[in-house]
């Protein structure tokens with residue numbers, strides 16, 4: 001399993017968004033603004049759904065990667081951190097009482 005995490009990608013996005021490298025796709029996207037980034041998220045979401053319905057495993061992996069990347073860029077453009085989203089998911093898991101069950105090895 002790769003040790004690369006969404007937090008790693010988020011840190012790279014933060015650095016590239018703040019860079020002055022004209023070749024950075026992240027920087028270009030951020031300059032185009034929330035409307036363009038949101039459009040990309042929508043496109044990648046549709047492409048992800050199509051790959052899933054077509055049972056295209058390799059295509060789905062690539063589309064999910066595109067979607068996660070563009071989602072993180074959109075969150076950054078609107079000032080929503082990955083930590084906030086993880087805290088929300090954590091809160092929902094705690095509320096459902098399933099966190100302990102998931103941590104326990106199967107009987």
Ligand SMILES: N=c1c2ncn([C@@H]3O[C@H](COP(=O)(O)OP(=O)(O)OP(=O)(O)O)[C@@H](O)[C@H]3O)c2ncn1[C@@H]1O[C@H](COP(=O)(O)O)[C@@H](O)[C@H]1O
Pocket residue numbers: 009012013016023024025026027065066069
């Ligand atoms: N994960 C990604 C990633 N996923 C997809 N993409 C880019 O997303 C774009 C999607 O392609 P499309 O054909 O849908 O879009 P497009 O050709 O730009 O056309 P438009 O729709 O924008 O008109 C491509 O240019 C991909 O390179 C990504 N670009 C960057 N990253 C990560 O961001 C890091 C920093 O990248 P830079 O900012 O370019 O240095 C990289 O090291 C990667 O880790």
